[in-house]
Amino acid sequence: MTTEADSFPRRHARTQQFTLGAPRAFTVSPDGARVVFLRSASGTDRANALWVLDPADGTERVVADPQALLGGAAEHLSAQERARRERSREGGAGIVGYATDSEAELASFALSGRLFTAELRAGTTRQLRVPGPVIDPRPAPDGRHIAYVTGGALRVVGAEGEGDRALAEPESEQVTYGLAEFIAAEEMSRTRGFWWSPESDRLLVARADDTPVQRWWIADPARPEREPQRVAYPAAGTANADVRLYVVGLDGTRTEVVWDRARYPYLAQVHWSAAGAPLLLVQARDQRSQLFLAVEPDTGATRMVHADEDPVWLDLFPGVPCWSPSGRLVRIADEGGARVLAVGERLLTGPQLHVRAVLDVSDDHVLVSASAGEAAPAPETGEVHVYRVNELGLERLSHEPGVHSAVRAGGVTVLLSAVPDRPGTRVQVLREGKKTVTVTSHAEDPGMSPRITFTEGGARRVPCALLMPRDYDDTTPLPVLMDPYGGPHGPRVVAAHNAHLTSQWFADQGFAVLVADGRGTPGRSPAWEKAVHRDFTVSLDDQIDALQDLAKSHPLDLSRVAIRGWSYGGWLAGLAVLRRPDVFHAGIAGAPVTDWRLYDTHYTERYLGDPAKDPEAYAKSGLVTDDGLSAPAEPQRPLMVVHGLADDNVVAAHTLRLSSALLAAGRPHEVLPLSGVTHMTPQEQVAENLLLLQVDFLKRSLGLTR
Numbered sequence: 001m002t003t004e005a006d007s008f009p010r011r012h013a014r015t016q017q018f019t020l021g022a023p024r025a026f027t028v029s030p031d032g033a034r035v036v037f038l039r040s041a042s043g044t045d046r047a048n049a050l051w052v053l054d055p056a057d058g059t060e061r062v063v064a065d066p067q068a069l070l071g072g073a074a075e076h077l078s079a080q081e082r083a084r085r086e087r088s089r090e091g092g093a094g095i096v097g098y099a100t101d102s103e104a105e106l107a108s109f110a111l112s113g114r115l116f117t118a119e120l121r122a123g124t125t126r127q128l129r130v131p132g133p134v135i136d137p138r139p140a141p142d143g144r145h146i147a148y149v150t151g152g153a154l155r156v157v158g159a160e161g162e163g164d165r166a167l168a169e170p171e172s173e174q175v176t177y178g179l180a181e182f183i184a185a186e187e188m189s190r191t192r193g194f195w196w197s198p199e200s201d202r203l204l205v206a207r208a209d210d211t212p213v214q215r216w217w218i219a220d221p222a223r224p225e226r227e228p229q230r231v232a233y234p235a236a237g238t239a240n241a242d243v244r245l246y247v248v249g250l251d252g253t254r255t256e257v258v259w260d261r262a263r264y265p266y267l268a269q270v271h272w273s274a275a276g277a278p279l280l281l282v283q284a285r286d287q288r289s290q291l292f293l294a295v296e297p298d299t300g301a302t303r304m305v306h307a308d309e310d311p312v313w314l315d316l317f318p319g320v321p322c323w324s325p326s327g328r329l330v331r332i333a334d335e336g337g338a339r340v341l342a343v344g345e346r347l348l349t350g351p352q353l354h355v356r357a358v359l360d361v362s363d364d365h366v367l368v369s370a371s372a373g374e375a376a377p378a379p380e381t382g383e384v385h386v387y388r389v390n391e392l393g394l395e396r397l398s399h400e401p402g403v404h405s406a407v408r409a410g411g412v413t414v415l416l417s418a419v420p421d422r423p424g425t426r427v428q429v430l431r432e433g434k435k436t437v438t439v440t441s442h443a444e445d446p447g448m449s450p451r452i453t454f455t456e457g458g459a460r461r462v463p464c465a466l467l468m469p470r471d472y473d474d475t476t477p478l479p480v481l482m483d484p485y486g487g488p489h490g491p492r493v494v495a496a497h498n499a500h501l502t503s504q505w506f507a508d509q510g511f512a513v514l515v516a517d518g519r520g521t522p523g524r525s526p527a528w529e530k531a532v533h534r535d536f537t538v539s540l541d542d543q544i545d546a547l548q549d550l551a552k553s554h555p556l557d558l559s560r561v562a563i564r565g566w567s568y569g570g571w572l573a574g575l576a577v578l579r580r581p582d583v584f585h586a587g588i589a590g591a592p593v594t595d596w597r598l599y600d601t602h603y604t605e606r607y608l609g610d611p612a613k614d615p616e617a618y619a620k621s622g623l624v625t626d627d628g629l630s631a632p633a634e635p636q637r638p639l640m641v642v643h644g645l646a647d648d649n650v651v652a653a654h655t656l657r658l659s660s661a662l663l664a665a666g667r668p669h670e671v672l673p674l675s676g677v678t679h680m681t682p683q684e685q686v687a688e689n690l691l692l693l694q695v696d697f698l699k700r701s702l703g704l705t706r
Contacts, residue, residue, distance in 0.1 A: 008505050011444065013687035015043050016091050018498055021442030023051070023427050025097065029104035032410030034120055035429060035439075036063075036104060038095055043444030047094030050107065052120050055412050055429045058437035063118045064125045066094035066111055075112040078133040080179070086648065086678055087185035097136075101143035102198075104409075106159060108137040108146050115148060117159060128161040135179065136192060140200035145250070147178070147194060147203060154178035154194055154205050156250060167205070167248050174211045174232075181208040181241040183234055186649065187602040188268050188316055198274040202249045202297065204257070206267060212239035218648055222675035231648050236597050236604040236618075237611040243267050245280070247297045255300040259293055266602065268316055275323035279305070287313045287606045292321050292329060305329055312530045313606045319358030330361055334526040338373055341366060341389055348389050351375035354523060356384065360408040365390035367397075367413075369405050371523045381454040381463045382495035384523075386415065397433070403496045414439075418496035420452060425498075450500040451507070453554075454493070457516065457546030463493040463523070464546050466554060467503050467513040478512040479560035479702050482547065482576075482584075486518060486539045487568035488529065488607065493517040502691070506564075509695050510704060512556050518542025532607055534614065536596075536621040539568075540575050544583050559585075560702045564694060566590035567650060567679070570642075574623050574658065577637040578630075586701035588694050590642040591650045591679055594623040594658040598651065629661045638701040639669040642690065644677030670697070 012018070021043040027036040035055055038048040050064035066075075075093060077085075090096050098109040100120070107118045113133030118125045128146065137148035139159065147156045147167075154177040157164040168177035177193070184190040193206040210232040219228035234240045245257040245267060257280070264282035268290070271279040278295035280302070289309045293302040306321075306329055308314055317332040324330055328344035335342075338351035341358070343366060349355055353370040360367040366389050372380045386397045386406045398404035402419030413430040423446055427439040453466045472478070483503045485492045492499070492515045500515070507513045517523070518539050520532035532538055543563075551558050561584050565573040570592030577587035593599050596618050597611050608617040622630050639662070643655035655671060662669045672693065674686060681687045699705070 007688075008446070008448065008501075009688040009691040010684070011446070012501065012505075012691070013684040015444050016046070018043065018424065018443055018446050018501070020045060020092070021444065022424055023439045023441060026407040026414045026416075026427075027100055027104055028407055028409035028412050028414060030102070030410045032412040032431065034104055035412065035414060036098070036100065036107065036120060037439065038098070039442065040092070040094065042442050045442075046092050048092050048096060050095050050098060050109065050118060052123070053429070053437070053439060055431060055436050058429075060440065061123055063107070063120060063123050064095060064109070064116065069116060069125065069127070070112055073112070076133075078113055078135070081110070081113070081133065081135055083648075084135065084179075084185065084191070086680070087180075087182070088191055089680055091680060099136075099138040101139040102141035103143070106139050106143040108139050108148075110134040110137055110148070115146065115157075117146065126161075128157055130155065130157050130161075130164050138192075138194070138196065140196050141198055142200040144200060147196065149176070149178040149193070152176035152179070154203075154248070165252075167203070167250070167252055168207070168246070168254070172209075172211070175207065175209045177205055177207050179208065180206070181210070181243060182232065183240060183600060183602045184243075184267070187600060188266070189318065190267075190269060195270050195272045195278070197272060197278075197297070202247055204270060204272060204278055204295075205246050205248045206270075207244045207246060209242040211242070213241055214238050216651065218646060218651065220645060220676055221673075222645075229646075229648070233648070233651070234601045236599060236601055236608070238601065240265060240601055245270075247295075247300060255298070257295050257300045257302060259291070259302045264289075264291055269321060271322045273323055275325050276327050279321055279323060279329075281316075281321050283314065285601075285605070286609070287602075290314050292331070306331065308333065310334065312533050315529075317355075317357055322358065322361060324361050324366075325363050330358060330366060332358065337525060337527060338375070339526055341368055346391065348391060349394065353387065353394070354525060356522070357405075359386065359406050367406060367408055374525045379456065379461075380495075381456065382465065382491075382493045384494075401495055403494050418494075418498065420454075420495050420497055421449070423449075423497050446498065446501050448501065448504060450497060450504040452500055454495065455550070457549040458542065459545065459549075460519070460542060462542050462546040463517045464550065465493045465500060465503070465515040466550060467500060467507040467515070469507050469510065470504070471508075475555055477555040477557035478510065479704060480547065480556050480558070480562070481506055481511040481513045481698065482543060482561065482563040483513050483515050484517075484543060484563070484565055484572055485521070485567070485569040486516070486543060486565065486572045487520050487536070488532070489522065490568060491517050491521050491523050505691070506695065509699075511562075511698075512554070514547060514550065514556070516543050516546040518546070534608060534617040536571075536607065537575065537579070539572055540580065543572070543576070544580065547583070558583075560704075562586040562588070562698050562702060564588035564590070564698075568593065571623065574639065574641070577639050578623060578632050581633055581635050581637045584637060586638045586698060588640045588642065588697060591644065591647060592623070592641065592654060592658070593650055594654040595625075596622050598654055624657050624661050629665050629667075632665060632667065636667050638697070639667075640672060640694070640697045641669060642672045642674065644674040644679060644681065646676050647679045649679040
């Protein structure tokens, strides 16, 4: 019998969705002798330690234990570090990130704002006494210096702790050196702001000035004695931070890197390796054009290596741009209706693959992750595989149906595999393609397996995952709970066990749970993803099409349909009950974007354009307009809106404005404010009770037995 103490909601919250204790953040040494990674001691321990594994015999040893290094003291994080973790959705503790030199012999990391280095061969760790709090310490490739950021300044110290000094200091409180600005970290996946040269004698350093950015205030009404947090938030149509790039020598000399920043203000990616000159990817504000630029470090001059244009928008991809060892540009591009890998002037893949990321580049091939393209012989719903690609063809390295990724160096590949019929992610170490060891995971077993049917629904063949109660052996139609994210960057129909645990728990409460990835979600083709251009509401159309089509062949009760979601999914849930109450009978909108003019520039303008030039797109896709609700419909349906009051990504103003508009229109709704909670809900009691309250609301709203 399940007790409250070991109920799924509580275990799900305590284990951070069963991710604690799993190994992550892998680095393979160039000689293949060491695999470095992070892992906590158990499935309920948030504090990650730094580990090294020997691929030859599978032995593991802990190199840095946060408990020992802090002497049992609690961690203290600076406001900047907390913001960095929020941008990367990092809910762990202890050592949450590290960097190594080029040989993976020396690692550096910040712990409670202090700087530590670890000798990975010897397994010894030491603290370097430097000004703090320290953010993002990174060794030089030769391991002789560590660069780090504190107080917005970029500093460098010798690997033995000698010669600490500032290389670039902020001119005002609004300026930082060596950190990614909000937009880069939140939307471009550029989480860093400085890059060492291969010769270890200088760095590329980003300078971000937030002075032009409007200020918002985020307060905690439950703690009126606390001052509000002042946040520089670049909402759609408003000014971004001014971002520049400098070549900074270890002697403090500084040379500005020059490009047309007025035309291409976004510094999206930076790559610096021994294979070529520093490489930048810069984008226009409308993201319809971008340049790949090579930098002359001595003068700061740049030359164009390649230029891209797209009438809709240009996406950014992990791992590119970069140079191949022979000096050819490696990039991912939308060509001929497909997402392809390009090396130099050659396209190495076609419409059979939808390339998602470049994982590694060697002399004779490129390692990529990809899903089946529209020209693939058969659909592989929710699957992502690892491929080795060169001019002779491609070879798939992952074979189980599932979601796979990899890290590789020195003939050693770390293959990470999540599959539908096995909990968690299995991490295998391969040498020359043959399995040698499996990295131990301490993650807890969820104790349940999702009952999933992967299928497609509607005329557009929308990818779907349908989950039924595990004890369901009837043909009686069940009330339906749609559980989407439904938008860009957020696929939910994935062929992985743990991704569907919460949906399965809801199914076990008496629902048929349907997860659908309509147009706008990644994984099929560029045209599929770009169909939401100037109109997010097509996401709702596809949810409805999939639902109504699957009801023809599955026991779905269309007279009792609810929808829940978070962030974009929260917006989608609100849109569903307000615009299509003929289909949806209740909704739960978590942290919803209700007015897209209040969301950030790089994301929102990519899809909806400039709000001053495209107001119709914002009005059509918003839940709230200047005149009140955006096209509400009858009948009125129950809506629960949940929002963290400390959210600095989708600020609580979204929910408050929606509630005011609903109240003015006399429409029933419930608002659940979460004091002190950000866009994530890592607090155990909050995360647990949110699930319980949602089930209670759904059963009340649909007239089900409680």
